[in-house]
Amino acid sequence: xxxxxxxxxxxxxxxxxxxxxxxxxxxxxxxxxxxxxxxxxxxxxxxxxxxxxxxxxxxxxxxxxxxxxxxxxxxxxxxxxxxxxxxxxxxxxxxxxxxxxxxxxxxxxxxxxxxxxxxxxxxxxxxxxxxxxxxxxxxxxxxxxxxxxxxxxxxxxxxxxxxxxxxxxxxxxxxxxxxxxxxxxxxxxxxxxxxxxxxxxxxxxxxxxxxxxxxxxxxxxxxxxxxxxxxxxxxxxxxxxxxxxxxxxxxxxxxxxxxxxxxxxxxxxxxxxxxxxxxxxxxxxxxxxxxxxxxxxxxxxxxxxxxxxxxxxxxxxxxxxxxxx
Amino acid sequence: xxxxxxxxxxxxxxxxxxxxxxxxxxxxxxxxxxxxxxxxxxxxxxxxxxxxxxxxxxxxxxxxxxxxxxxxxxxxxxxxxxxxxxxxxxxxxxxxxxxxxxxxxxxxxxxxxxxxxxxxxxxxxxxxxxxxxxxxxxxxxxxxxxxxxxxxxxxxxxxxxxxxxxxxxxxxxxxxxxxxxxxxxxxxxxxxxxxxxxxxxxxxxxxxxxxxxxxxxxxxxxxxxxxxxxxxxxxxxxxxxxxxxxxxxxxxxxxxxxxxxxx
Ligand SMILES: Cc1cc2nc3c(=O)[nH]c(=O)nc-3n(C[C@H](O)[C@H](O)[C@H](O)COP(=O)(O)OP(=O)(O)OC[C@H]3O[C@@H](n4cnc5c(N)ncnc54)[C@H](O)[C@@H]3O)c2cc1C
Ligand SMILES: Nc1ncnc2c1ncn2[C@@H]1O[C@H](COP(=O)(O)O)[C@@H](O)[C@H]1O
Numbered sequence: 062x063x064x065x066x067x068x069x070x071x072x073x074x075x076x077x078x079x080x081x082x083x084x085x086x087x088x089x090x091x092x093x094x095x096x097x098x099x100x101x102x103x104x105x106x107x108x109x110x111x112x113x114x115x116x117x118x119x120x121x122x123x124x125x126x127x128x129x130x131x132x133x134x135x136x137x138x139x140x141x142x143x144x145x146x147x148x149x150x151x152x153x154x155x156x157x158x159x160x161x162x163x164x165x166x167x168x169x170x171x172x173x174x175x176x177x178x179x180x181x182x183x184x185x186x187x188x189x190x191x192x193x194x195x196x197x198x199x200x201x202x203x204x205x206x207x208x209x210x211x212x213x214x215x216x217x218x219x220x221x222x223x224x225x226x227x228x229x230x231x232x233x234x235x236x237x238x239x240x241x242x243x244x245x246x247x248x249x250x251x252x253x254x255x256x257x258x259x260x261x262x263x264x265x266x267x268x269x270x271x272x273x274x275x276x277x278x279x280x281x282x283x284x285x286x287x288x289x290x291x292x293x294x295x296x297x298x299x300x301x302x303x304x305x306x307x308x309x310x311x312x313x314x315x316x317x318x319x320x321x322x323x324x325x326x327x328x329x330x331x332x333x334x335x336x337x338x339x340x341x342x343x344x345x346x347x348x349x350x351x352x353x354x355x356x357x358x359x360x361x362x363x364x365x366x367x368x369x370x371x372x373x374x375x376x377x378x379x380x381x382x383x384x385x386x
Numbered sequence: 387x388x389x390x391x392x393x394x395x396x397x398x399x400x401x402x403x404x405x406x407x408x409x410x411x412x413x414x415x416x417x418x419x420x421x422x423x424x425x426x427x428x429x430x431x432x433x434x435x436x437x438x439x440x441x442x443x444x445x446x447x448x449x450x451x452x453x454x455x456x457x458x459x460x461x462x463x464x465x466x467x468x469x470x471x472x473x474x475x476x477x478x479x480x481x482x483x484x485x486x487x488x489x490x491x492x493x494x495x496x497x498x499x500x501x502x503x504x505x506x507x508x509x510x511x512x513x514x515x516x517x518x519x520x521x522x523x524x525x526x527x528x529x530x531x532x533x534x535x536x537x538x539x540x541x542x543x544x545x546x547x548x549x550x551x552x553x554x555x556x557x558x559x560x561x562x563x564x565x566x567x568x569x570x571x572x573x574x575x576x577x578x579x580x581x582x583x584x585x586x587x588x589x590x591x592x593x594x595x596x597x598x599x600x601x602x603x604x605x606x607x608x609x610x611x612x613x614x615x616x617x618x619x620x621x622x623x624x625x626x627x628x629x630x631x632x633x634x635x636x637x638x639x640x641x642x643x644x645x646x647x648x649x
Contacts (some may be wrong), residue, residue: 088634099430133533158554160533165520169527173489173611177518189556192615195516196416202516203614226600247562254556257479265647285479291649299572309573315517316572320556324648337620345648346622356404364624367632375636379582383644 063097063209065095067149069140071159072100078108078115081155081215081220086115088153088215089348090223092184097121098231099143101136103129106235113231116223119148120231125184130303131159132177132251133166134245141170144210153182154214156319164214175212176204180219181342189213198338199316217263218321218342238379260294262311267293268322270313271301272336272367274329274350274355278306284328290384296320298336313357314339332357388542390437391504392471393494393525394430395453396462397515398500399423407617414615416515423450426462431509431577433570434466436509436540438578439471444542448472451502454493456483460593468580468588472509475501479597483636486514486607491524496601498529505564506547511536526567538573 066089070082089096098117100108102124109120122138134164140163144152152167154160156178172188176191180201183190190209192203206212234257262268269288271281281295288295297307297313313320315338326339326347332355340346340360348361349369357363399422408417418424434451441447442632449471454460456478463474477497485493498504507526512519519535538551538557542564549560552573562568580588598604627642631637643649 076505119474135534140400158536161519162523163522166533168520168526169488169524170489174486175520176610177520192614194618195394195518195621196398196515197517199404199617200409200416200618201614201618202612204610205613206610208609229508247534247560250559250561252553252556252558257555303572303576309552316511334407345646347643358624359620360620361624363639363642364626365632366626367635371632372636372639376631377636377641379637379640380643380649383640383649384477 063148065149067097070098070100072102072105078111083115085153085218087220087222089235090116101128109233112232113229114225114227117231120233125234136241137166140167149210152210152212156214156216160214168212171344173208177214179213198334203249262294262337265293265294267324268296269326270296271300271328272330273300333354388505388590389502391450392434393452395427396424397427398569399425400514409417409615414612415559427514433508435577436570438470442621455584463593464588468584474593474595476646477596481598487520487606488609489606491521493529507567509569511569535569536571537568
């Protein structure tokens with residue numbers, strides 16, 4: 062009988078446990094039953110105790126230089142092996158670059174299915190009920206999976222991580238990667254980072270985002286200044302990233318990043334559902350848009366109807382004054 | 387002669403006004419919006435664009451458009467032919483209409499095996515209806531082929547496919563041996579728009595039909611059940627900041643955010 066929840070944890074580049082891992086452990090805990098956390102990577106062994114403190118009952122660590130960076134062909138082989146041994150009822154991934162790529166492949170190998178990008182998970186008896194946005198965020202669909210394991214990927218920042226309990230212990234099992242070089246068919250030959258200065262978009266307490274209403278790339282200058290004054294980061298819509306006004310790494314939304322700042326200031330953004338998909342967890346949205354009918358106002362706590370060129374400079378001056386005064 | 391297969395589907399127009407989006411909760415279906423035609427799924431026409439860029443360099447490349455869906459999907463195949471693709475194949479059988487993503491991948495795989503051997507199979511990163519993003523990977527696993535997801539550039543040369551992938555904070559270059567599957571993202575660029583002359587040529591082109599029995603399939607083997615479909619409640623009470631001038635409104639906004647302890 063398949064039982065328990067198996068979570069695929071992730072580490073950040075600087076060797077910390079990625080926040081999504083805590084969120085996955087939080088989701089696993091809400092489903093109940095024993096929780097196993099899998100850590101694949103290089104130098105990840107030291108993170109096992111952290112997983113235990115966040116609720117894992119067992120941690121399976123595969124620590125190998127080969128796994129330093131995500132290689133789908135290696136990860137899927139190891140994932141398949143671990144799932145077959147552990148025989149979990151539910152398998153969870155984050156909707157990260159790794160989860161997006163790995164979860165569907167693993168589902169195919171295990172002859173089962175996966176619900177991608179879920180925002181709510183529950184159990185009805187043994188049946189996982191996985192709710193996920195679809196139609197660009199306009200609708201929600203709830204799925205059940207007629208096979209095991211039942212796999213889901215979880216959208217970032219939907220579930221809270223459990224409060225860490227350092228006294229919790231977990232059984233830690235070390236496994237070797239055991240993947241031959243020749244198993245890797247699609248091979249990563251180089252990586253190039255798009256450097257973002259200042260606060261990371263995903264961690265920023267304030268995000269100032271710009272859309273097509275800025276009128277051109279130069280419209281981002283005042284937004285960068287405003288973000289700096291507020292100690293935040295700059296985001297963008299796909300429309301402006303596609304036009305090359307701002308780097309792709311700043312794209313917020315369904316096919317970009319999910320952000321959860323305390324304050325999100327949307328400037329010249331219409332509020333298409335696919336953009337809103339990236340800020341669905343944000344409570345305080347400010348909309349500055351000259352069209353009173355723009356969809357963004359549906360979700361905004363504060364709104365100004367008007368030309369941003371007149372609003373933003375005065376707003377920025379006043380913010381400066383309040384911050385220093 | 388390199389052969390590229392592009393898997394495309396048709397979707398309700400995602401640019402239609404959000405206010406007109408409605409679902410039938412009992413039937414668990416999205417209602418068509420009167421007067422708004424369905425469109426080719428956006429990432430799929432971008433996949434066709436990726437194939438055409440390869441054909442632009444290697445002229446004897448043939449591109450086959452493959453779709454699984456009801457009669458209306460024919461328009462999407464015709465659109466892709468008008469973009470410059472060579473062949474159209476339409477799997478159209480009422481027995482397969484309710485196929486889920488996994489059944490879809492199995493059916494597409496069965497069809498691809500019937501075609502001329504493919505060097506490259508292109509899909510969209512996700513279909514712009516259910517936003518699932520699984521069919522490309524599932525297809526690859528069923529066929530035992532390498533898969534590279536979320537491409538912004540695809541090159542094919544001498545049996546090797548080179549893909550630039552989009553990462554959250556950058557890009558990576560991946561090499562895979564052909565044949566393989568690649569899923570394509572919008573960072574690749576806009577798909578070309580067919581010219582009138584091409585549309586007329588495409589109108590005359592035959593689209594090959596396939597049924598379940600042609601593929602030796604006796605129905606869709608679904609793995610998931612759609613339990614519910616609904617429109618989430620999102621409306622928020624908006625406080626509009628009003629003043630004699632927009633400059634004043636901007637200042638007032640700063641004060642309100644301060645009062646709300648948000649700055
Ligand atoms: C499958 C799919 C995935 C997508 N994924 C994403 C995604 O991840 N992220 C994303 O953002 N989009 C995404 N999109 C695109 C999305 O549908 C919209 O097209 C896009 O978000 C619109 O960007 P925008 O708001 O900048 O532009 P527009 O919709 O053109 O809006 C510009 C706004 O600026 C206002 N404006 C103009 N001038 C001024 C002025 N002077 N002062 C104040 N306001 C002004 C206008 O009133 C308008 O509301 C996706 C689309 C599809 C189909
Ligand atoms: N019915 C279909 N016919 C042809 N291709 C499809 C079909 N469904 C999905 N695809 C392909 O698979 C990709 C991913 O779809 P999905 O997993 O549904 O998000 C799409 O962008 C298409 O390229």
